[in-house]
Each structure stands twice: as C-alpha cells, then as structure tokens.
Amino acid sequence: MANEIMFPIKETPSFEKLLDIIVDGFHDLSLSTQQLTIGVSAKKGIDLSDKFIFIQEHQYSYFCWISFSYFKPEFRDEADIDLPIMVGVSARGEMNQKFAILVTYILATALKARVIYDDAYLVQRKDDYPVEELKPFVEQYIKELYPVSD
Numbered sequence: 001m002a003n004e005i006m007f008p009i010k011e012t013p014s015f016e017k018l019l020d021i022i023v024d025g026f027h028d029l030s031l032s033t034q035q036l037t038i039g040v041s042a043k044k045g046i047d048l049s050d051k052f053i054f055i056q057e058h059q060y061s062y063f064c065w066i067s068f069s070y071f072k073p074e075f076r077d078e079a080d081i082d083l084p085i086m087v088g089v090s091a092r093g094e095m096n097q098k099f100a101i102l103v104t105y106i107l108a109t110a111l112k113a114r115v116i117y118d119d120a121y122l123v124q125r126k127d128d129y130p131v132e133e134l135k136p137f138v139e140q141y142i143k144e145l146y147p148v149s150d
Helices: 015-028 094-110 131-145
Strands: 003-009 036-040 052-057 062-070 085-091 115-117 128-130
Touching: 003 094, 015 036, 015 052, 015 094, 062 094, 085 094, 094 131, 115 131, 128 131
Parallel strands: none
Antiparallel strands: 003 085, 003 115, 036 052, 052 062, 062 085, 115 128
16 A cells, blocks of 8 residues: 655646745756656546646655645645645555655645644554645655765
C-alpha cells in the first residue's frame, strides 16, 4: 500500500505550470532533471483534477505520483477553508517516500501551501505542520537519495 502526504492549495495548476514548478524546484536544490520524467495518466482533457501525475527519476529509479482532489468545505479544517484543492503525493518504499517528500516540498513551497498533513507520520510524529518544517528533512533526504561519490 502506498503512503501519502497531503497539503491544501487554492487551485489546481495547469500541467505546464506543474512541470515548471518541478523543474525549477529541482534546479533550485541543485538537482539534475536530465533523468526525470513527468507524465499524466491517459485520460482526455487538460484538467489535472481527475488524473494522476507521475514523476520518475531514472538514474536511481525513484518514483512518486501526484493527485489533485476537490475537498468539500465540510471536510476542510477551519484554517484551510479558503483552500479547496487537496494535493496528495504518494509513493511505495522507503527511498521513494523520501523522493516523494522532496517533490512535496517543491510543490508545497511553489503553490504557497501553509500546512502539510502527514497522518502516516512519513516525516515526523505530527499530523500536521508548516511547510517550512520539511526543509531540514529534504536537505537530509537529498544526501541519502543522491550520494556524492568520491
């Protein structure tokens, strides 16, 4: 079973914007995008709200997928009432989960998310926390995901 980390945002980005965010985010973290594939599930239309977006890093075979879902107001936390879209980033396996946290941080930062929901405690023993709290974990995960050979 996959593990998922989520965060609410104001609106679903276009695929082009999503692609720009991921590429720019990897570059900002000094990570190469040369071996990165970003794709969309095979459904007609350009709206990402009913599709899965997959991200695969081919050099180390890391993989995660992203989904965007509308959450009705009665299911949102009061602090998130103005954020109707829930982004889910999912993965299976320890290294893929660390890769998913990296992708989560890039997306949540660029899409101006305020909170991360981590009910599975993938990162720390808190149900929710500010996006900024992911940064030290991401820095550590980058070292583990992309070891520098001497």
